[in-house]
Amino acid sequence: MRILITGALGQLGTALQQALADHQLTLVDLPEVDITEREMLFNQMAETRPELVIHSAAYTNVDGCAKDPALAYKVNGLGTQNVALACQAFGAEMVHISTNEVFSGDRPEGYQEWMPLNPANPYGSSKAAAEKHVLNILQRFYIVRTAWLFAPGGRNFIHAIINRAKSAGQLRVVSDEIGSPTYVIDLAAAIAQLIQTRQYGIYHFTNAGSCSRWAFANEILRLAGLAHVENTPILSDEYQRASTPPLFGVIHNIAGAAIGIEFRPWQEALASYIETYVS
Numbered sequence: 001m002r003i004l005i006t007g008a009l010g011q012l013g014t015a016l017q018q019a020l021a022d023h024q025l026t027l028v029d030l031p032e033v034d035i036t037e038r039e040m041l042f043n044q045m046a047e048t049r050p051e052l053v054i055h056s057a058a059y060t061n062v063d064g065c066a067k068d069p070a071l072a073y074k075v076n077g078l079g080t081q082n083v084a085l086a087c088q089a090f091g092a093e094m095v096h097i098s099t100n101e102v103f104s105g106d107r108p109e110g111y112q113e114w115m116p117l118n119p120a121n122p123y124g125s126s127k128a129a130a131e132k133h134v135l136n137i138l139q140r141f142y143i144v145r146t147a148w149l150f151a152p153g154g155r156n157f158i159h160a161i162i163n164r165a166k167s168a169g170q171l172r173v174v175s176d177e178i179g180s181p182t183y184v185i186d187l188a189a190a191i192a193q194l195i196q197t198r199q200y201g202i203y204h205f206t207n208a209g210s211c212s213r214w215a216f217a218n219e220i221l222r223l224a225g226l227a228h229v230e231n232t233p234i235l236s237d238e239y240q241r242a243s244t245p246p247l248f249g250v251i252h253n254i255a256g257a258a259i260g261i262e263f264r265p266w267q268e269a270l271a272s273y274i275e276t277y278v279s
């Protein structure tokens, strides 16, 4: 299939390049193609005529989004509108990558695919607006919500925990924020499977199971041979940041499981990551 990937240099975009290597890929990212510039996008589509667009580009700095919600909406909301319009104009299917932060996070039981959106913060609002544009413009789309991505490359929670443990010898990590850590390799493989199905709709794709940030950090320390490092649980109120993450950010995979797309537990995915990327 001819597939165009936006945000191709990002964490997920990079994993998608590998998972979809059998397809004919067009990779776009800043600065060559800015999704907020409609003409750039349309020119790229006219040139390469993709049958499917995987829209992974986004302004993902959640604290930056909280400080500048208009910019968040410009990139995530209007940028996605441009991608959806381009798909409509050129007859392409679309995979839109969304987030668990479209939900407020006040449901300890978590969220299923059909639940109404109630964004947790400005990043979540911009991504909820993006979903609405996709729903309004297209008929042949997949919306894939995910959460807590980790990927090779360094600037992620895993390396932050390991570096801090080594430099400070102790940690303080929030214990009241719950989510599902997700390995981009597993997510990209699931998306590769999903696009073969033509079962359009909304999906919740994360690694199976859930944990607090504190428990996630403990497992990282254990697997990295740093279990002796003291890790003190704190409440998110004690950790000031511009954005408010959803406290219960677990999203359940009902729709994917119904068509045979399931994920291994996050602990297994993390062990595989650490074995490969942490020396």
Ligand SMILES: NC(=O)c1ccc[n+]([C@@H]2O[C@H](COP(=O)([O-])OP(=O)(O)OC[C@H]3O[C@@H](n4cnc5c(N)ncnc54)[C@H](OP(=O)(O)O)[C@@H]3O)[C@@H](O)[C@H]2O)c1
Pocket (backbone or CB within 6 Å): 006, 007, 008, 009, 010, 011, 012, 013, 029, 030, 033, 034, 035, 036, 055, 056, 057, 058, 059, 060, 075, 079, 097, 098, 099, 100, 127, 145, 146, 147, 148, 149, 150
């Ligand atoms: N990371 C997570 O934990 C997480 C959780 C839930 C959902 N998601 C969603 O998953 C998707 C992929 O996330 P990720 O972690 O792979 O993100 P990422 O690593 O930040 O990659 C996003 C890519 O989009 C590019 N981009 C930003 N603004 C753009 C614009 N105006 N035009 C074109 N490209 C632009 C970025 O370029 P620059 O680097 O140059 O800015 C970057 O290469 C996003 O839609 C995100 O909202 C992520």
